[in-house]
Amino acid sequence: MKSRREFIRISALGLGGFALAGGAGMALRTALKNGMPEAAGLTPDLTRTPTYCEVCFWRCAGWVYKDSEGKLWKITGNDDDPLCHGRLCPRGTGGVGMYYDEDRLRTPLMRTVENGKQTYREASWEEALDYIARRLKEIAAEHGPECIALFTHGSGGEYFSTLLQAMGSTSVAAPSYSQCRGPREVAFITTYGQGLESPEITDIRDTRCLVLIGSHLGENMHNTQVQEMSDALEKGATIITVDPRFSVVAGKSKYWLPIKPATDLALLLAWTHVIIAEELYDKEYVERHTYGFEQLRAHVRNFTPEWAYGITTIEPVTIRRTAREMAAASPAVIIHPGRHVTWYGDDTQRLRAVAILNALLGSWGRRGGFFMPDRVQVPHYPRPPFPEPARTWREAFPERYPLADLALASGICEASIPGATPECNFKAWIVNGTNLLMTLPDQEQTKEALRSLDLVVVVDTMPAEITGWADVVLPECTYLERYDIIRNSPARNPNIALRAPATEPLHNTKPAYWMAKELAIRMGFGDYFAWESIEEMLDWQFKELGTSLEEMMRTGVKNYPRNFDDLYFADGQDIEFYTNTGKIELWSTSMEAAGFDPLPVYTPHEEPPEGYYRLNYGRAPMHTFARTANNPNLADLMEENDLWVNPVIARMWGLNTGDYVRLRNQDGIDSTFAIRVRVTERIRWDSVYMVHGFGHADRRLKRAYGRGINDTELMSRVHIDPIMGGTGMRGNFVTFILDDKGKEARS
Amino acid sequence: MRYAMVIDTKKCVGCSDCVVACQTENKVPIGYARDWVVEVTEGTYPHLQMEIRSERCNQCENAPCVRCCPTGSSHYSTGGIVLVKPRRCIGCGACITSCPYDARFPHPKGHVDKCTFCDHRIKEGNGPACVEVCPTKCMYFGNLDDPGSEVSKLLRQRRYKTLIPEAGTKPHLYFLT
Ligand code: SF4
Numbered sequence: 001m002k003s004r005r006e007f008i009r010i011s012a013l014g015l016g017g018f019a020l021a022g023g024a025g026m027a028l029r030t031a032l033k034n035g036m037p038e039a040a041g042l043t044p045d046l047t048r049t050p051t052y053c054e055v056c057f058w059r060c061a062g063w064v065y066k067d068s069e070g071k072l073w074k075i076t077g078n079d080d081d082p083l084c085h086g087r088l089c090p091r092g093t094g095g096v097g098m099y100y101d102e103d104r105l106r107t108p109l110m111r112t113v114e115n116g117k118q119t120y121r122e123a124s125w126e127e128a129l130d131y132i133a134r135r136l137k138e139i140a141a142e143h144g145p146e147c148i149a150l151f152t153h154g155s156g157g158e159y160f161s162t163l164l165q166a167m168g169s170t171s172v173a174a175p176s177y178s179q180c181r182g183p184r185e186v187a188f189i190t191t192y193g194q195g196l197e198s199p200e201i202t203d204i205r206d207t208r209c210l211v212l213i214g215s216h217l218g219e220n221m222h223n224t225q226v227q228e229m230s231d232a233l234e235k236g237a238t239i240i241t242v243d244p245r246f247s248v249v250a251g252k253s254k255y256w257l258p259i260k261p262a263t264d265l266a267l268l269l270a271w272t273h274v275i276i277a278e279e280l281y282d283k284e285y286v287e288r289h290t291y292g293f294e295q296l297r298a299h300v301r302n303f304t305p306e307w308a309y310g311i312t313t314i315e316p317v318t319i320r321r322t323a324r325e326m327a328a329a330s331p332a333v334i335i336h337p338g339r340h341v342t343w344y345g346d347d348t349q350r351l352r353a354v355a356i357l358n359a360l361l362g363s364w365g366r367r368g369g370f371f372m373p374d375r376v377q378v379p380h381y382p383r384p385p386f387p388e389p390a391r392t393w394r395e396a397f398p399e400r401y402p403l404a405d406l407a408l409a410s411g412i413c414e415a416s417i418p419g420a421t422p423e424c425n426f427k428a429w430i431v432n433g434t435n436l437l438m439t440l441p442d443q444e445q446t447k448e449a450l451r452s453l454d455l456v457v458v459v460d461t462m463p464a465e466i467t468g469w470a471d472v473v474l475p476e477c478t479y480l481e482r483y484d485i486i487r488n489s490p491a492r493n494p495n496i497a498l499r500a501p502a503t504e505p506l507h508n509t510k511p512a513y514w515m516a517k518e519l520a521i522r523m524g525f526g527d528y529f530a531w532e533s534i535e536e537m538l539d540w541q542f543k544e545l546g547t548s549l550e551e552m553m554r555t556g557v558k559n560y561p562r563n564f565d566d567l568y569f570a571d572g573q574d575i576e577f578y579t580n581t582g583k584i585e586l587w588s589t590s591m592e593a594a595g596f597d598p599l600p601v602y603t604p605h606e607e608p609p610e611g612y613y614r615l616n617y618g619r620a621p622m623h624t625f626a627r628t629a630n631n632p633n634l635a636d637l638m639e640e641n642d643l644w645v646n647p648v649i650a651r652m653w654g655l656n657t658g659d660y661v662r663l664r665n666q667d668g669i670d671s672t673f674a675i676r677v678r679v680t681e682r683i684r685w686d687s688v689y690m691v692h693g694f695g696h697a698d699r700r701l702k703r704a705y706g707r708g709i710n711d712t713e714l715m716s717r718v719h720i721d722p723i724m725g726g727t728g729m730r731g732n733f734v735t736f737i738l739d740d741k742g743k744e745a746r747s
Numbered sequence: 748m749r750y751a752m753v754i755d756t757k758k759c760v761g762c763s764d765c766v767v768a769c770q771t772e773n774k775v776p777i778g779y780a781r782d783w784v785v786e787v788t789e790g791t792y793p794h795l796q797m798e799i800r801s802e803r804c805n806q807c808e809n810a811p812c813v814r815c816c817p818t819g820s821s822h823y824s825t826g827g828i829v830l831v832k833p834r835r836c837i838g839c840g841a842c843i844t845s846c847p848y849d850a851r852f853p854h855p856k857g858h859v860d861k862c863t864f865c866d867h868r869i870k871e872g873n874g875p876a877c878v879e880v881c882p883t884k885c886m887y888f889g890n891l892d893d894p895g896s897e898v899s900k901l902l903r904q905r906r907y908k909t910l911i912p913e914a915g916t917k918p919h920l921y922f923l924t
């Protein structure tokens with residue numbers, strides 16, 4: 001079975017009969033032909049259907065409008081939604097493009113061999129589902145159900161996760177943990193006994209000082225936070241931004257600290273030093289709520305701003321001044337924990353330093369700092385209990401990453417390569433809504449895993465790198481064409497939102513809940529999906545929550561009062577934290593017990609070799625993950641990523657804005673495509689920057705194919721966080737290959 | 748009544764939500780836009796300053812595009828909004844050339860198109876789509892002749908500028924700086 005799967009371009013089939021050629025005009029005509037609403041007389045809002053957005057993970061609630069011809073027209077925010085307050089972000093507003101994208105997957109595909117070559121053929125749902133169910137049963141019987149893993153991002157996770165757990169596997173992984181926010185969760189759980197959740201519990205609305213360290217809020221369009229940051233700015237809050245790049249928010253900040261990349265922990269320790277040395281911390285709070293202050297004081301004694309200056313290039317006077325500014329605002333201050341925090345492999349330690357600083361300033365549980373969230377308990381539709389799994393996901397990486405509290409996508413990927421961990425070797429993957437090849441670093445490892453597996457099922461709305469590796473591709477309809485689970489986000493007040501289909505699914509596509517249920521029935525697990533229709537299930541859940549599907553169709557969102565009036569800690573209140581000591585652990589007992597530094601220790605990171613520049617990457621407000629580059633509306637706002645280069649470096653290499661270059665990383669890996677240079681003062685000399693999610697190699701993505709560079713393919717050096725398995729991805733260096741200069745991106 | 752838009756460059760994050768909201772609201776074909784975002788950075792690293800502006804038709808009080816339109820298609824409407832009557836427009840492009848702000852484009856259907864201040868929404872008591880979508884709430888819309896309107900108040904309280912004032916077009920698009 002080994003090495004029998006290869007990557008197939010789905011376009012090789014010419015499915016749907018689209019020609020490959022054709023410029024922008026062609027794409028436009030195609031879009032119009034395929035039902036893009038005609039520019040014309042605008043009609044009053046005719047019908048609207050409630051939804052919550054699925055373009056990113058924030059899941060803002062909105063309304064989908066149709067025009068007088070019954071075609072999807074626009075999506076706007078729901079005014080009652082505490083996440084978006086009636087205003088979606090550009091991705092959410094451009095969500096219509098997901099529906100109108102003419103490159104969508106249209107029908108189930110099955111891998112087959114024709115004339116000795118692997119290819120896909122179209123299949124019926126019956127055939128595809130029968131095949132998957134039979135193979136999963138065989139694999140479970142032979143190797144145990146634990147060897148079946150699910151990678152998921154988004155709403156479909158719920159249904160496939162139920163299927164897996166019914167089979168007896170707990171290996172459900174989301175790249176959002178080990179590739180994104182995991183280190184931060186572990187850092188805050190070890191410090192406060194509680195994570196930060198999603199959306200984060202940052203009380204930006206009322207803050208007086210917001211410190212962003214490696215977080216370009218606004219470019220990463222985390223809707224509620226951007227809205228609240230804007231409100232805070234208007235009320236005169238101070239923003240302190242630490243970023244080697246002059247980010248958009250750096251341009252709005254009172255202080256911009258242009259730090260040398262990879263040295264953030266030194267700055268955090270120096271701030272801690274100043275706050276303790278100058279006795280600026282919240283003494284009562286520290287006394288009442290924290291554990292290990294004296295050890296911390298001793299630990300940071302030598303981490304002076306002068307010490308940090310040599311490392312970070314931030315002047316001591318600036319370090320002192322910003323520390324004092326934070327203290328002056330305390331407790332209405334937020335050292336923002338950030339989101340994509342997997343950088344250098346010591347990320348849990350860096351985020352521990354963030355957690356500690358917040359504790360010293362008394363911001364946790366205080367107005368303008370971090371609030372205590374509340375959420376609705378949504379009951380499960382009645383179903384049998386799940387069987388005890390024989391092995392859990394932890395056994396995929398025994399004795400490693402002891403503090404990981406969720407399955408690691410990268411860990412499961414590694415454990416799918418035979419030989420790595422023979423006692424727990426994965427044989428089958430279901431991949432739903434995550435383009436793993438552009439999400440997990442170290443593409444070669446991902447490909448090796450994909451080649452080794454016995455079965456790969458990919459569920460998605462669009463062709464992507466990952467779909468080309470599937471044995472079976474199941475085309476999902478977009479969020480605008482389906483019901484989904486009840487949205488239940490942590491927030492200041494408990495709230496729920498409904499997603500209902502605004503229109504029938506296009507082509508031969510189906511919702512994920514239907515696929516999971518059909519598979520479950522075929523495998524003998526139908527009891528876990530005992531509802532007749534999803535409407536029935538939702539209505540049952542809504543009734544348990546004191547509403548109904550009918551009411552939610554009219555309101556979209558329902559807000560509840562808090563169960564307890566504890567948004568913030570009361571003065572003088574004693575709090576029991578869910579840590580070993582019951583206190584906020586400045587000195588972490590669980591880190592110590594697991595054999596790690598109980599206080600964060602600064603370790604230097606590698607510097608770029610001569611002629612190489614650190615590869616920094618980030619987000620743009622109009623795109624998200626590697627999944628939106630082909631969306632016609634969003635591609636129209638930004639169709640490729642640019643490579644930011646400082647003018648000094650550009651002169652050295654003879655580069656001008658608009659030139660196209662390819663990149664080579666420190667391990668000799670070249671980018672597949674070329675990227676357009678943008679010469680700008682907004683970046684340091686030692687690094688280059690690009691937005692993540694471009695450089696798609698699947699020709700079937702007609703707008704996105706070959707546009708820009710895929711940063712992930714240049715990440716061959718991955719610094720794994722030993723504490724929780726996060727994959728640090730900022731330790732790669734690139735140089736320019738100039739042969740393509742002047743050529744267009746597509747090859 | 749004089750409608751105006753006031754945009755706070757201190758709050759705008761350049762996300763382009765205003766652009767995509769306009770495109771979907773007004774069914775602007777892909778590849779064209781009635782509004783756009785401009786970023787201007789000055790200085791050398793690390794001494795930098797940046798301004799981000801969401802731009803569109805300035806709804807000029809003294810509009811060259813209206814003056815030079817040979818068919819009367821470009822005209823002033825309620826509240827001083829400059830509009831194009833698509834049926835009357837012959838697509839000659841005189842207005843496109845005369846607009847100092849490059850705010851107009853030839854619509855594939857043959858007429859010239861540009862920002863309408865979403866007059867169809869204003870009539871129903873709503874704000875323009877771009878204003879209502881903006882996540883940073885940095886855009887304001889209202890009547891300059893009403894001293895109590897948000898736009899009037901902001902222009903009294905804050906420093907502001909208009910674009911290319913030397914063109915003498917008297918824009919109704921103000922940027923708080
Ligand atoms: S932040 Fe934007 S993309 Fe994310 S859920 Fe909200 S509207 Fe959608």
Ligand code: SF4
Nearest residue numbers: 759760762763765881
């Ligand atoms: S939507 Fe608002 S914040 Fe975004 S670019 Fe437009 S004006 Fe700026």
Ligand code: SF4
Nearest residue numbers: 769862864865875877
């Ligand atoms: S006012 Fe309306 S037409 Fe003008 S830019 Fe804004 S959304 Fe577009």
